[in-house]
Amino acid sequence: MTSHHVDLIKEFLGNRSMSESSKGRKFHNILKASLGQAQGILSRLLPFGVHAFVSAISYGSGICLLQLLGASLRISCANRLLGPCLGAIGVGAASALSGHMSRHAKRQMNEQKNLWQALLSPFWSDIDIQELLLDAFSGIMIFKLYGGSFRRLLPSNLKAAGAHARTCVPVSAGDHANDSQKGLLISIYQRDGCHHCGSKRGIVIGDHIPPTKLVNEVKAQHKAVEASLKHIPDLLRQVFVSKESQCIKQDYYAQCQSCSQAQASLMRHGRRSALVLHKVWLQPPGFTPGILVGLRQCCEDMRTIHTSTGPRSAGNASSSKGQKREGEGRHRRGIWGWTTPIVEEQQPGVDVYCSFEAKGLPATTASNSVEVTVLN
Numbered sequence: 001m002t003s004h005h006v007d008l009i010k011e012f013l014g015n016r017s018m019s020e021s022s023k024g025r026k027f028h029n030i031l032k033a034s035l036g037q038a039q040g041i042l043s044r045l046l047p048f049g050v051h052a053f054v055s056a057i058s059y060g061s062g063i064c065l066l067q068l069l070g071a072s073l074r075i076s077c078a079n080r081l082l083g084p085c086l087g088a089i090g091v092g093a094a095s096a097l098s099g100h101m102s103r104h105a106k107r108q109m110n111e112q113k114n115l116w117q118a119l120l121s122p123f124w125s126d127i128d129i130q131e132l133l134l135d136a137f138s139g140i141m142i143f144k145l146y147g148g149s150f151r152r153l154l155p156s157n158l159k160a161a162g163a164h165a166r167t168c169v170p171v172s173a174g175d176h177a178n179d180s181q182k183g184l185l186i187s188i189y190q191r192d193g194c195h196h197c198g199s200k201r202g203i204v205i206g207d208h209i210p211p212t213k214l215v216n217e218v219k220a221q222h223k224a225v226e227a228s229l230k231h232i233p234d235l236l237r238q239v240f241v242s243k244e245s246q247c248i249k250q251d252y253y254a255q256c257q258s259c260s261q262a263q264a265s266l267m268r269h270g271r272r273s274a275l276v277l278h279k280v281w282l283q284p285p286g287f288t289p290g291i292l293v294g295l296r297q298c299c300e301d302m303r304t305i306h307t308s309t310g311p312r313s314a315g316n317a318s319s320s321k322g323q324k325r326e327g328e329g330r331h332r333r334g335i336w337g338w339t340t341p342i343v344e345e346q347q348p349g350v351d352v353y354c355s356f357e358a359k360g361l362p363a364t365t366a367s368n369s370v371e372v373t374v375l376n
C-alpha cells in the first residue's frame with residue numbers, strides 16, 4: 001500500500017457527505033487496488049527470493065562437502081599451506097554450483113514446470129563451462145572482499161586453534177584460569193562459540209593451546225637433547241638447543257564440553273581422529289558469495305529486458321515482420337525472464353498481423369504481410 005492509497009483512505013474517512021453504500025464501494029475499490037499492487041510487487045520480488053534460496057542452499061551444500069573432503073584428505077584449518085589452497089578451490093566450486101543451480105531453476109521456471117518436474121530434471125544436463133568459471137571467479141572475489149578466510153572452511157584440529165578461534169586469553173601462572181580470564185572466555189564463547197566446533201551451548205572451558213601434553217612432550221625432548229649434549233662446550237650447546245624453544249607460550253581458547261572430552265580422549269589414548277567438523281556456514285561471510293553469484297542471473301535479466309525494451313520506447317511502434325520481438329507467440333517473457341501466458345484480447349499494444357493483396361502489385365509484394373499496432 002502506497003502513500004497515495006493512504007491519502008485516499010483518509011479522504012474517504014473524512015468525507016461525511018458520502019452515503020454508506022457508496023463509502024463501502026469506494027473502500028472496496030481502494031482495498032482491491034492496494035491488494036493488486038501488493039500482489040504485483042510480491043510477484044516481482046518472488047524471483048529474487050527463489051534465486052537467493054536456491055543459490056544459498058547450493059553454496060551451503062558446496063562448503064559442507066568441502067569440509068568433508070578436507071576431513072577425508074586429513075587437511076585441517078591448522079594446515080597453513082594446503083588449507084588455504086583447498087579452501088579457495090572449494091569456495092570457487094561452491095560458487096559455480098550456486099550460479100549453475102540458479103540458472104537451472106530459472107530455466108525450469110521458464111519452461112513452466114512444476115516443483116516435482118523441476119526437482120527430477122537432471123541439473124547436469126545444461127552445464128555451461130564459461131559461466132561456471134565466471135561464477136567461480138566471482139565467488140572467490142566476493143568471499144575475500146567480505147573478509148573470508150579459506151582455511152577456516154576446513155575441519156578443526158584438536159591439537160591446534162580451531163576454525164572459530166578469533167580471540168584468545170594469554171595463560172598466566174597456574175594451571176587454571178582466574179576469574180577475570182574466565183569472564184573474558186565466557187564473553188568470547190557467547191560471541192564466537194567453541195573455537196573448534198562453533199557451538200554456543202553448555203558451559204565454557206578454557207582450552208590450553210598448544211595442549212599441555214604436547215608442550216610437556218616438547219620440553220621433555222629438549223631436556224633429553226640438552227642432556228645428550230652436556231659434554232660439549234656451552235657455546236655449541238646454545239646453538240643446538242635454543243632457550244626460546246623451551247619456553248612455549250600457551251593461550252586459553254573458549255571450548256565446549258564435548259570438544260574438551262574429545263580432546264582429552266585424543267591426548268590420553270590417541271584413538272580418535274584429531275579433526276572435528278564444525279558449523280562452517282557460521283564462518284563469515286556465510287552464504288553471501290553464493291547468494292550474490294545466484295542473483296547475477298537477475299541482474300543479467302534486468303539488463304536484457306532494459307536493452308530489449310529500449311528501442312520500443314523510442315517511438316518504434318511498428319516494425320517489419322522479420323524483426324520479431326521477444327514476447328511474441330503464446331507466452332511473453334516477463335521480468336527476470338519468467339514467462340507468463342498472453343491473453344491477446346486483454347493486452348494493449350499487441351502486434352496484429354494481417355495479410356492483404358494489393359491491386360496492381362507484384363505477387364511477391366502482395367503476399368507480404370504488414371504489422372499493424374493497435375493503440376488502446
Ligand SMILES: [Zn+2]
Binds near residue numbers: 195197199257258259
Ligand atoms: Zn566444541
